[in-house]
Amino acid sequence: xxxxxxxxxxxxxxxxxxxxxxxxxxxxxxxxxxxxxxxxxxxxxxxxxxxxxxxxxxxxxxxxxxxxxxxxxxxx
Amino acid sequence: xxxxxxxxxxxxxxxxxxxxxxxxxxxxxxxxxxxxxxxxxxxxxxxxxxxxxxxxxxxxxxxxxxxxxxxxxxxxxxxxxxxxxxxxxxxxxxxxxxxxxxxxxx
Numbered sequence: 001x002x003x004x005x006x007x008x009x010x011x012x013x014x015x016x017x018x019x020x021x022x023x024x025x026x027x028x029x030x031x032x033x034x035x036x037x038x039x040x041x042x043x044x045x046x047x048x049x050x051x052x053x054x055x056x057x058x059x060x061x062x063x064x065x066x067x068x069x070x071x072x073x074x075x076x
Numbered sequence: 077x078x079x080x081x082x083x084x085x086x087x088x089x090x091x092x093x094x095x096x097x098x099x100x101x102x103x104x105x106x107x108x109x110x111x112x113x114x115x116x117x118x119x120x121x122x123x124x125x126x127x128x129x130x131x132x133x134x135x136x137x138x139x140x141x142x143x144x145x146x147x148x149x150x151x152x153x154x155x156x157x158x159x160x161x162x163x164x165x166x167x168x169x170x171x172x173x174x175x176x177x178x179x180x181x182x
Binding site for chain 1: 153
């Protein structure tokens, strides 16, 4: 309870900065590098359809990658 | 990196583990060191410990945005959320003089 009382304000501010979107968002240098590598416009936004498609696509690719990884581990 | 010369995981077990770790279920039916090599554990399972947790947080944040915002169908960007959650929440990194609060508007 004490930890929560002490942390909620700074932590809430931190989370607000982390999750804000669009033109008010700020990007760390390391993050900008990653956006450039994966080809994402960091200030662009998605509708729920596109957001959901991104989630499912990332999960599907992750599953297939991990499956192949486990199946091929004797060759790595 | 497969120093123990472990064989490939069988198809059913590999699929079980792949789906489980991608969905952050992390069900460990195997006995770790004798089934998965070090490379798989580091570059496969440990990566998913970060990525699948970030997916869950991103979806929760997008849900909150959906409740909180009116007059727009925009929910933010999944890829940006994914990078930020990993960099700032799960693996809290801030470069020298490079904190979000200090960054100028661009």
